[in-house]
Amino acid sequence: MARVVLVTGVSSPLAARVAQTLSEEPGVRRVIGADSAPPPQDFPGIEYAHVDLHDGSLDRIVTDSGAELVLHLGLDTGDAPNREDNLLGAMRVLGAAQRSTTVRRLVVRSSATLDADDAAEVERHTRGLQRRRPDLSVALLRFANLIGPSADTPLTRYLGSRFVPTVLGRDPRVRFLHEDDGAEALVRMALSDGTGFFDVAGTDPVPLSQCLRRVGGQRLPVPARGLKVLSGLAKHGRIGYASSSTTRAVYAGPHTPGTDSDSLERVLDWCPAYSSAEAFESYVHSRTASSPHGRGRLRPIHVLALARATLGR
Numbered sequence: 103m104a105r106v107v108l109v110t111g112v113s114s115p116l117a118a119r120v121a122q123t124l125s126e127e128p129g130v131r132r133v134i135g136a137d138s139a140p141p142p143q144d145f146p147g148i149e150y151a152h153v154d155l156h157d158g159s160l161d162r163i164v165t166d167s168g169a170e171l172v173l174h175l176g177l178d179t180g181d182a183p184n185r186e187d188n189l190l191g192a193m194r195v196l197g198a199a200q201r202s203t204t205v206r207r208l209v210v211r212s213s214a215t216l217d218a219d220d221a222a223e224v225e226r227h228t229r230g231l232q233r234r235r236p237d238l239s240v241a242l243l244r245f246a247n248l249i250g251p252s253a254d255t256p257l258t259r260y261l262g263s264r265f266v267p268t269v270l271g272r273d274p275r276v277r278f279l280h281e282d283d284g285a286e287a288l289v290r291m292a293l294s295d296g297t298g299f300f301d302v303a304g305t306d307p308v309p310l311s312q313c314l315r316r317v318g319g320q321r322l323p324v325p326a327r328g329l330k331v332l333s334g335l336a337k338h339g340r341i342g343y344a345s346s347s348t349t350r351a352v353y354a355g356p357h358t359p360g361t362d363s364d365s366l367e368r369v370l371d372w373c374p375a376y377s378s379a380e381a382f383e384s385y386v387h388s389r390t391a392s393s394p395h396g397r398g399r400l401r402p403i404h405v406l407a408l409a410r411a412t413l414g415r
Contacts, residue, residue, distance in 0.1 A: 104129075104130065104169075104170035104171035104206065104207065105129065105130065105131040105132070105170060106130075106131060106132045106133075106134070106167055106168050106169045106170050106171070106204075107121075107124050107125075107130055107132070107133045107134070107169065107170070107171045107172075107173070107292075108133075108134045108136060108163065108164060108167060108169035108171070108172045108173070109121040109124070109133065109134070109135050109136070109148075109172075109173045109175060110135075110136045110137060110153070110160075110172075110173070110174045110175055110176045110191070110195060111136075111137055111174070111175040111176030111191075111211075112135030112136065112137045112140070112141045112148065112150065112175075113137040113138070113139040113140065113141060113142065114142075114175070114176075115142055115252045115281075116175065116248070116281055116284055116285055116288075117135070117137075117173075117175040117176070118135065118141040118142060118143075118145050118148065119285050120173065120175065120285050120288045120289055120292075121133050121135045121141075121145065121147075121148045121173075122145045122146070122147055122148060123285065123289050124173075124289060124292060124293075125146075125147030125148060126147065127293065132149060132167070133147055133148050133149065134148075134149045134150075134151050134163065134167050134169065135148040135149065135150050135151065136150075136151045136152075136153045136160065136163055137150075137152075137153055137176065138152065138153055138154065138155070151163045151167075155187060155190050155191055155194060156190075160194045160195065160198050161194075161197075161198045161201065164198040164199070164202050164204075164205065165202065168204045169202070169204060169205055170204055170205060170206050170207070171205075171206070171207045171208075171209075171292060172195065172198075172199055172205055172207070172208050172209070173208075173209045173210075173211070173288065173292055174191070174192065174195040174196075174208070174209070174210045174211065175211045175288065176188075176191045176192075176195075176211075188220060189220055189223060189224070192210070192224045192227065193227060195208075195210070196208075196210075196227050196228065196231050199231065199235075199238065200231055200234060200235055200238075205238065206237075206238065206239060207238070207239040207240075207241075207292070207295075208231075208238060208239070208240045208241075209240075209241050209242075209243070209288065209291050209292050210224070210228055210240070210241070210242045210243070211242075211243050211245060211288065212224050212225065212242055212243065212244045212245070213244060213245045213248075221244070224242075225242065225299065228240060228242050228299075239295060239297055240297055241291050241294075241296055241297055241298060241299075241300065242298075242299045242300070243287060243288065243291060243300050243301075243302050243366075244299065244300065244301045244302065245279050245284055245302050245303075246277040246278055246279040246301075246302065246303035246304065246378070247276060247277065247278050247279065248278075248279050248281055248284055249278045249279070249280065249281070249381050249382060249384070249385045250280050250281035250282065250381065250384050250385055250388070251281075251384065251385065251387075251388035252281060253281055253385065258385065261313060261314070261317050261319060261385075262317065262319075262389065263319060264319070264320065265319070265320050265322045266314055266319040266320065266321055266322060267322045267323075267324050268310065268311075268314075268321050268322065268323050268324070269323070269324070269325070269326050270323040270324060270325050270326075271323075273309050273310055273311045274309075274310050275307035275308060275309050275310070276307055276308055276309075276310055276313065276378070277303040277304060277307045277308075277378050278303070278304050278308065278376075278378040278381040278382050278385075279302055279303050279304055279374065279376075279378075279381060280304065280374065280375070280376035280380070280381035280384060282375070282376070283302070283304065283374035283375055283376055283381070284302065286372070286374075286375075287302045287366070287370070287372075287374070290370045290372055291369075291370065294369065294370060296369035296370065298365065298369070300365055300366040300369070301365075301366065302366055302374070303374070303378065304374050304376050304377045304378035304379075304380065304381050305374075305377045305378065306377045306378050306379055307378050308378050308379050308382055313382060316382070316383075316386050317386060317389065
């Protein structure tokens with residue numbers, strides 16, 4: 103077992119939880135949590151290290167710590183509207199691992215909800231690292247839509263909005279991953295010697311219409327280009343729930359490729375405890391009427407933009 107572990111993205115509850123769990127493993131001497139912001143609370147056993155993506159701080163942390171196991175969990179978390187920072191963070195971690203003389207294992211969290219081009223870019227560079235460093239043990243986990251009591255993502259803000267834009271004539275089936283299962287998968291993969299690219303998702307995807315009925319959202323069917331308008335507003339910081347991940351989730355058609363968790367189950371001898379439906383129900387039960395996601399409400403300016411897109415003006 104690695105004596106020194108480095109976990110990126112610890113400003114998110116999921117990564118902080120994974121880091122703390124690993125700090126309690128026999129044989130682990132140190133766990134360094136690296137991010138541009140500290141963990142959401144004080145977690146015993148985690149040494150926080152500040153990272154600036156635009157300097158060489160991550161390389162210095164990897165070198166000075168002597169990390170043997172690195173988990174990069176900083177993709178598509180929380181608000182994370184800046185896709186450039188997401189990609190840059192992944193590139194920084196992969197580069198630091200390649201140059202390190204101590205890192206022996208790398209686990210990367212990707213996501214089925216990332217923009218398709220972004221996800222492909224992360225995977226392409228990860229495969230490139232495997233070719234350049236065949237001695238390095240590498241695993242990449244593609245998470246389905248992470249959900250649960252503490253999850254705060256563009257998709258949960260979308261689901262929590264009063265009026266919910268959906269693609270006209272479509273009712274995609276959405277896969278979810280409960281945050282407990284996400285943390286468990288990361289810890290198990292970190293402690294294993296499994297290598298490869300793995301999907302992680304609850305079974306039995308849920309129709310989007312069923313999700314919206316459960317949370318009380320009012321559907322606002324629009325053409326696909328209407329969602330592109332919302333994504334454009336999101337890039338300029340004018341609406342909190344529209345993002346590439348949300349658009350992908352609600353635009354998915356009947357022929358969109360699904361996820362396959364069989365290979366993960368074979369390698370870890372484990373599968374998620376929650377189905378997609380059960381994970382979503384856990385999220386529903388955790389919501390309270392007294393804490394609505396104000397940023398998710400559709401304001402008049404957004405309705406006007408959608409109307410123009412619908413009418414082709």
